[in-house]
Amino acid sequence: MDNFNLYFSKDLLSRDDLSPYAICAYCGLRIMGAGPEDKILTNPFLISHALGKPLSVSRGFLKKMSIGLDELILKNIVSVVSSTPTFYELDCSTIRNDPSEGFCAATLNDVYTIMRSSRKNTDDLLAFFLYLLTTIDYTKSITIGDEQKNNFVGCAPSAYFAKKLGAVEKTILNHFKALEELKLIYVRRVVQKTLYGELRNKNYYGLYENQHIIDLYVSRLMFTNPGDIFNRSESDSIAPRALAQMYNKFCRCVNSGEEPPYSPDEIQQIYDYVSAQNDFWRKHYEESGDAYSAAKIRDLSVFDEFKKGADIL
Secondary structure (H helix, E strand, O other): OOOOEEEEEHHHHOOOOOOHHHHHHHHHHHHHOOOOOOEEEEOHHHHHHHOOOOOOOOHHHHHHHHHHHHHHHHOOOOEEEEEOOOOEEEEOHHHOOOOOOOEEEEEHHHHHHHHOOOOOOHHHHHHHHHHHHHOOOOOOEEEEOOEEEEOOOEOOOHHHHHHHHOOOHHHHHHHHHHHHHOOOEEEEEEEEEOOOOOEEEEEEEEEHHHHHHHHHHHHHHHHHOOOOEEEEOOOOOEEOOHHHHHHHHHHHHHHHOOOOOOOHHHHHHHHHHHHHHHHHHHHHHHHHOOHHHHHOOOOOHHHHHHHOOOOOO
């Protein structure tokens, strides 16, 4: 089957009274109802097949889809037109989305990637993925060249997901990790300093295909909120954004003929930081022609005198 977009009601995905089984059954019905007909002939096996499960689907998963389908019927999300001991004929017109109403989108391949993976409890993981999509913040935007991007990033904390979905926070973190490994989402992890000087972890996440936009968005936050956000390296060490302020002071000292109040090691760290940031913004400028990126490239010639006889490269 060709890949295509699936649209899901944010209100339905956000309901507190629906189990992951019901959300998965809803997803299966949305796939089956992608055509023009409002009425669908279905049963737990056909829903499982629509979700990408093999013909040899386990009886345990079929039981889950049976429970989920019964939930949708009991709560009048779909209605039964007629039934036999084997099949339901359902009126699914109520789960078709009006594009003017709140909805989020995933692709058929996204669903298949989860349901055909070797992960345990793929129903839980799919339900979490769809709910995560509802937390993408449409108010956040970024301008790249002449184009404005939105609907690409969310930053709800794991504790929020845990409370909303009735799960422990460790389970939420495992879901994030699983979706990252499946290359369905991208997470940019930062450490943020609060107004009171405390450090807290913060995740900016979105669809995997938007990883470059998410990185650019977070990087711009780092530049517009100096001292508030810190980069976390692969080794989990924290490089303070104070380096940007140290660079500014270093420039003032050099231009006024004063001796910068930094040790050779600190000067090296400042140089490394600015050089790395220049590489980032130069690459983005070459790709997009964004004047904002060009303006972010800092002058490294101020380090020339300190390169002489030193190891600054």
